[in-house]
Amino acid sequence: MNVGILSFHHTSNYGATLQNYALWKTIKSLGCEAEVIDYQPYIAMKNYYVRELLPNRPVLSNLAKILKMKRFREVRIQLSEAVYFSPEGLQRFKRRYDAVVVGSDQVWSTDGWRGYDPTFFLDFIDEKTTLKISYAASAGHTETLGAHRSHVQSLVSQFQAISVRDGNTARMIKEECAMDSTQVLDPTFLIEYGEFLNKPVAIDSPFLLLYKMGPMSSSEEGFILRLAGERNLKIVSVGYRHRIAQFNLAGIGPEEWVRHYSRADYVFTDSYHGSIFSIIFDKPFNVFVCKTKAAKTGDLLDKLGLIDRIFNGDATRTSDIDYALVKANLTNRIHASKDFLIRALSSRLATVKSLG
DSSP, X not given: OEEEXXXXXXXXXXXXXXXXXXXXHHHHHTTOEEEXXXXXXXXXXXXXXXXXXXXXXXXXXXXXXXXXXXXXXXXXXXXXXXXXXXXXXXXXXXXXXXXEEEOSSSTTOSSSTTOOOGGGGTTTSOTTTSEEEEEEEOOTTOXXXXXXXXXXXXXXXXXXXXXXXXXXXXXXHHHHHOOOOEEOOOGGGSSOOGGGOSSOOSOOSOEEEEEOSSOOOHHHHHHHHHHHHXXXXXXXXXXXXXXXXXXXXXXXXXXXXXXHHHHOSEEEXXXXXXXXXXXXXXXXXXXXXXXXXXIIIIHHHHHTTOGXXXXXXXXXXXXXXXXXXXXXHHHHHHHHHHHHHHHHHHSSHHHHHHTO
């Protein structure tokens, strides 16, 4: 089976890059031929790359990060033969694949800075010849489709299988599109990362890993400094620079980022995928949750029994985590998530082809 994947893959964000790699690798592991449709709309390119090179950011480090992200995609993922900067160019994919999978990430957010892009509802794919599938699609903090409701409802009705990443997206699809969906795990949970871990990291002493994309308040800084002092940990900031860190590794690539997670002794993050990789590598962690990430991060932590890891000032829980219970829950969800993909990619292909 020949499968196309559409997602937010062309970013300067570690989580977005790795979720796309994980989904591609998972689909490949099921015996499919798979490639990522290299759709890089202009508005996204401007946001991802121009933002990283703003005067108040370390230009050389961020440029290094951008180039390493690009290299990772080119080496680790099978991309379509050309880059497409506008929806018009995607018409060549109308009947190219047996199935197209959209997801994961916030591909169904309609009120974010990207605006409404029906491409991510697969409007360019012929549903009579090609399976339309969503895997872990998220609407982020979008609460209603508003003026786009009728159009989205029409497009979603053409999907043969719908899965979402969080409860808010499941609710929206049910209430506004009258469609049921299956909630699955982010694809980063579905693969192993051993091939990334065979190199050392630059830090040879125990460390607290800090992955915070936004600025830090003085109370947050003070809490992290106290915890690092109590545990005799160096503070290592990855992806971004923070003044409280002894080591600022702003320009590392995705593989190095994963490697530092695997070696950390404690993690603080404000990132959804930062939380995921803390869980993957059994790390004690805390997460700063803002309004825009509450739906996805809070939903995940609640389902895994880790809601108390959300930062709550001096009342924050910093004890070690009983990962035996977490992993038992997670194993069941991984099996169910993979099963969704297996069934989605095989169950109705013959029916769909017969309609062509």
